[in-house]
Every structure is written in C-alpha cells, then in structure tokens.
Amino acid sequence: MYLLIPGRHQLLTKFQFSYLQQIVQQGLGGQTDAFGNTLPHSSPVTAVIFAVTSANHSGTRRNPLPFYLRALAIEAMGNDLGVPVFSYGIDDVGELPNFASYTIKRLRHDSDFQFELTPENTVVICSTPVLQMYADLGYRILPAELEDIATWKHHQPMPWDIVEKIAYSDDWQNEPFVVQHMLPAAYNIWRKYRQGEKVQLLFRDTMISSDGDLTETRDYNVYVRQMDDIAEMKFRDTAAYIQPGRIGDIGCAVGSWIKLAGKEEKLRESDFYGIEVSRYLYEICQQRKLNGEFENPFVFFSKKNAVTGLVFEKHSMQTIHTSSLTHEIISYGHPGDLEKFIRNRYEELAPGGIWINRDVVGPYDKEQQVQVWLNAADGSNDDPFRECDDRHTLSAYLETLSTQARFLRFARDFREPIAYTRKGEHFVMRLRDAAEFLSRKDYTDNWQSEMHETFCYWDFNEWQQQMTAAGFSIHPASKAFTNDWIAAHRWKGKVALFNADMEPMEWPVTTMFLMGVKA
Incomplete structure (x- = not known):
C-alpha cells in the first residue's frame, strides 16, 4: 500500500514523522480514518509519496520556500522512515474543483507511470x-493532526502554525514552540538556507499580497503588452546615461x-540584475531567459521588494534603472516608503553611480483650483455608475461613456473620492485631481487596478528636493514634460482646463525623467 500526502509542505513537524513512523512500523490494519471508520487495509506500507502543491x-507569504528546499526536507525525513519516500511537485493551477484528480494524474505522469494511485492501493x-x-x-483518509472533522479541530499544531510563529518571532531558532514541534530535518534546512529570515521579511511586507503581487485586480496580459509596447521608447530615453558595470533594473x-x-x-x-516583486512577472522573466532571449548571458533575475530593504549590495551598482515604478510605492505602500526607497537606491550605488528614474509626475502648483470642461457629447451619459459583473464587461461599458460621464465614474471610484463642484458647464476641482483623471481616463482595460494608483503625489520640484535630501545631485538632463501624443490624441477635444479667471491653461506635465548621481 502507498501513503499519499498532498500539501504545500513548507515545513515538517515532529508529529508528522512519528505519525508516519508508527503507521509504517505497525501497518494500516486497525487505523481509524477521518470519518471514524476502521481501515480494511492490512497490507504493509511500501512507499510514502508527497505531492508538493x-x-x-516561492518567495511569497503563502509559499515562501521553493520546491527544491521542501523536497530536501522531505528526503531527509524519509531517510529515517524505513520505506522509500518520494516527492513530486504539483504546480498551482488556481481554483480547480477536481484538483485531487489532477494531482493523481500528475503523479502518474511525473513518475513515468511508476505510481498508478487508486483507492485500492493508496491511503491519503x-x-x-x-x-x-x-x-x-x-x-x-487518515486524519493525522485532525481530531474532529465536524469542527476542524486539531489535536496537534499544523505546520503552518509553526511557520506563522517563526514569522513573528524575535529569535525563531530558539523559539520554544518552534523547537518543540519542528522536525530537526526541516529545522536544519530552514536555518542553513536562512528561510526563517526570509519568511519574516515576507510576512512583514504589507505591500505585497500573500501570493506575491501588488494588486489582485490587474490584468497582467494587458499590463505586459503595455510594458513591451513602450519598452523601445523608454530605452531610447535612458540609453545615453547608462554606465557600464553592474546594472540593475528594479521593477523590471x-x-x-x-x-x-x-x-x-x-x-x-x-x-x-532584474528585480521584480510580482511573482507572475518574475516567472515570465525566468522563462524568457530560458528561451535565450537575452544576448548577454550575464543576466540574473530575483524576486524581491526594493521598498523593504536593499536589493543590491551597498556601493556596488554603477547604474540603477526604474520605470513606472515609484508611483506604485505611494499607491500600495505606507507613508515614508518612498523616502526609504530613495535612500536605499543611494546606498546601493557606487560613487559616481546613477539612478535613472522615469515615471509619472504631479503637475506644478497642483493644489490650485481649476475649472475643467468635459465633453458630454462624445458618448453616453446614461447611468455612469452601472455595476458590471466582470472586468471585461466594465471595460466595454466605460468605452461607451462620454468624457464627462467617465469623469463622474472616476470621481467615485478613485482611491480618494474626487471633490468637485459644478459651475455652469465646468467642473471646479484641484489641478492635481484633474491631472489624475486625465492620466487615467482611457485606461479602461485595467480600470479597477488603476483606481488604486495615484500618479500625482509629488511634482517635479518636490521630487528633486527629496532626491537631494537623500544625498543625490540632480543630473542636468533631468526634466518633467507633457506627453504630446497623449495630449493630442486623448485630451484635445475631450477636456479643456481654465484657471479661476477662466483663462485657458496649458496641459499639465505627465512624465518625469529624473536622474540622481551619487557623489
């Protein structure tokens, strides 16, 4: 008979080992299953199979350890069980009602048909x-830690209970609860590969979700296309300023x-060195490297959060590049995170090194009150607040709205509801709020995600002040500018800006190209 143990297996416990050892030594006969029934099987256990889901x-709160470390711990435990122990990786496939069936089929395939697991030859x-x-x-089903299936009460700590104890312990290696319950084989792996410290960093990182993403509402297929479409333009803007040596792209x-x-x-x-916090994008980077898409073989990717600490060694980098990243720190982080991010980049640069940052930026004099004309004749004005069942339906509906109706929807949906008043056919609001709408009004494909983000936190002068406060000198080629294509194709005829005296205003700046040099 086979024993099949499905689970993420981030950590192994002393109880798990003793439970398995007792079954291997005494056999399955007389064991009670999770539903209170005595097992009919009396055959000896011939192998233990771990399905590592x-x-x-890896590198997320939900799954901190990579598969190979989980497999190493399982292998070390298996050496003392007295029967062969196998571990097979089962990829995450999302919410799948028949995931058990999928797992059984994957085990059959990945074991080259060595294991044909059936209810007749396998106990789970x-x-x-x-x-x-x-x-x-x-x-x-053998219940292991489970005491009562009706209440899901457990008579022993679950492995994840120990993970969480490690995450919030000041000294996890000497934490009594951890030492009492964690299997030495797993403990040694965690200590040797410094997984406790990694877990603590992940659990204390409130910017990132448990599955390793900034937001759960972003359509990454759309996002990736957008990033690739403008990559050439962004590179041309930066190419002349890149210094050879160690080059890092944060938010790659x-x-x-x-x-x-x-x-x-x-x-x-x-x-x-490419640094990416999103698990999904990091995996694409790794796949592109495997595909041979990078001419330079010395390309290395890491999944890290550059807000929470250094991602490169101090004084080691000649060039650091960021693009369309810093506004996300404000959007998903906490007060002070952006200032910390700036200081971290200064620490990482070698003397004379350069940080090239291209991102959106707030308009000058952003708190002034402006009067905004919004076209009401370029689409529908019926029910701008209609609720839609999914992202695609919402996107299609937003496309039918007039500019004015879309602003009304934006003013309600934005992370900080926009305050405005009506003055005839004009809307009176802060220039900052008008610029937020202008920057986002056509991003209907990712509307829900975009509503979480702010583009106009600092203006260019405020950015320069923060950079110099961290020690940078500002490269003379730095500038803030208006994207003329956006103004001509998305704003003209849709929106018009006037000051308090109803004098026409120029379009606000949209983009900054800011370079800080370390003395």
Whole structure:
C-alpha cells in the first residue's frame, strides 16, 4: 500500500514523522480514518509519496520556500522512515474543483507511470478540507493532526502554525514552540538556507499580497503588452546615461529594458540584475531567459521588494534603472516608503553611480483650483455608475461613456473620492485631481487596478528636493514634460482646463525623467 500526502509542505513537524513512523512500523490494519471508520487495509506500507502543491510558487507569504528546499526536507525525513519516500511537485493551477484528480494524474505522469494511485492501493493522509476531494474519489483518509472533522479541530499544531510563529518571532531558532514541534530535518534546512529570515521579511511586507503581487485586480496580459509596447521608447530615453558595470533594473516587469540594454556594444561586459516583486512577472522573466532571449548571458533575475530593504549590495551598482515604478510605492505602500526607497537606491550605488528614474509626475502648483470642461457629447451619459459583473464587461461599458460621464465614474471610484463642484458647464476641482483623471481616463482595460494608483503625489520640484535630501545631485538632463501624443490624441477635444479667471491653461506635465548621481 502507498501513503499519499498532498500539501504545500513548507515545513515538517515532529508529529508528522512519528505519525508516519508508527503507521509504517505497525501497518494500516486497525487505523481509524477521518470519518471514524476502521481501515480494511492490512497490507504493509511500501512507499510514502508527497505531492508538493504550489511547487511552482516561492518567495511569497503563502509559499515562501521553493520546491527544491521542501523536497530536501522531505528526503531527509524519509531517510529515517524505513520505506522509500518520494516527492513530486504539483504546480498551482488556481481554483480547480477536481484538483485531487489532477494531482493523481500528475503523479502518474511525473513518475513515468511508476505510481498508478487508486483507492485500492493508496491511503491519503490529510487534515485539511482538501481531504474531501480525495474522499469523493473513493480514497480512505487518515486524519493525522485532525481530531474532529465536524469542527476542524486539531489535536496537534499544523505546520503552518509553526511557520506563522517563526514569522513573528524575535529569535525563531530558539523559539520554544518552534523547537518543540519542528522536525530537526526541516529545522536544519530552514536555518542553513536562512528561510526563517526570509519568511519574516515576507510576512512583514504589507505591500505585497500573500501570493506575491501588488494588486489582485490587474490584468497582467494587458499590463505586459503595455510594458513591451513602450519598452523601445523608454530605452531610447535612458540609453545615453547608462554606465557600464553592474546594472540593475528594479521593477523590471518582463525584462524588456534589460533585453534592449544587453544588445548595446558599450554594455557588452556589464552584468544585468532584474528585480521584480510580482511573482507572475518574475516567472515570465525566468522563462524568457530560458528561451535565450537575452544576448548577454550575464543576466540574473530575483524576486524581491526594493521598498523593504536593499536589493543590491551597498556601493556596488554603477547604474540603477526604474520605470513606472515609484508611483506604485505611494499607491500600495505606507507613508515614508518612498523616502526609504530613495535612500536605499543611494546606498546601493557606487560613487559616481546613477539612478535613472522615469515615471509619472504631479503637475506644478497642483493644489490650485481649476475649472475643467468635459465633453458630454462624445458618448453616453446614461447611468455612469452601472455595476458590471466582470472586468471585461466594465471595460466595454466605460468605452461607451462620454468624457464627462467617465469623469463622474472616476470621481467615485478613485482611491480618494474626487471633490468637485459644478459651475455652469465646468467642473471646479484641484489641478492635481484633474491631472489624475486625465492620466487615467482611457485606461479602461485595467480600470479597477488603476483606481488604486495615484500618479500625482509629488511634482517635479518636490521630487528633486527629496532626491537631494537623500544625498543625490540632480543630473542636468533631468526634466518633467507633457506627453504630446497623449495630449493630442486623448485630451484635445475631450477636456479643456481654465484657471479661476477662466483663462485657458496649458496641459499639465505627465512624465518625469529624473536622474540622481551619487557623489
């Protein structure tokens, strides 16, 4: 008989080992399943199979350890069980009602058909609601830590209980609860590879979701296309200022900027380091590297959050590049995070090194009251607040609205509801709020995600003040400017700005190209 143990297996416990050892030594006969029934099986256990789920995920609160470290701990435990122990990685496939069936098929395939697991030759060990999936397929379930399936009460700590204890412990290696319950084989892996410290960093990082993303509302297919479409333009803006040597791209998305930089002859001897916090985008970077898309072989990607600390060694980088990133720190972080981010980049640069930052920026004199004309004749004005069932339906509906109706929807949906008054056919509001709408009014594909973000936190002067306060000198080529294409194709005829005296105003700046040099 086989024992199948599905789970993420981020950590192994002493109880798990003793439970398995007792079953291996005494056999399955007389064991009571999760539903209170005595197992009919009396055959000896011939192998223990760990189905390690979410094997393709790591570096997140939900799945901090990579599969290979989980497998190492399982292998070390198996050496003392007396029967063969196998571990197979099962990729995350989202919410799948028949995930148990999928797992069984993956095990069959990945073991080269060595394991044809059926209810007749396999008993499942599981103490979470996942067990019901296997029970529905006819498998007998041994409860392990589970005491009462009606209340989901457990008589022993679950592995994740220990993970959470480690996450919030001042000294996890000597924490009594951890030492009491954690299997030494797992403890040694965690200590050797410094996983406790990694887990603590992940759990204290409130910017990132448990699955390793800034936001759960972003459509990454749309986002990736947008990043790739403008990569060439962004690289042309920065190419002349890149210093050879160690070059880092923080918030590298899908690696497009690094891919272009790696083709430059003057950067042929450089090393490139891509830093990406989103699990989804990081995995795309790794796949592109495997595909051979980077001409320079010295390209390295890491999944890290550059807000919470340094991502490069101090004084080690000749160039750091960021693009369309710093506004997300304000949008998803906490007060002081952006200032911390600036200081971290200064620490990482070598003397004479440069930080090239291209991002959106707030308008000058952003708190002034302006009068805004919004076209009401370029679309529908019926029910701008209609609720839609999904993102695609919402996007299609927003496209039918007039500019004025879309502003009304924006004013309600934006992260900080926009305050405005009506004055005839004009809307009176802060220039900052008008600029937020102008910058976002056509982003209907990712509307819900965009409503979380602010583009106009600091103006260019405020940015320069923050940079110099951190020690940077401002490169003379730095500037703030208006994207003329956007003004001509998305604003003209749709919106008009006037000051308090009803004098026409120029379009606000949209973009900054800000470079800080470390003395």
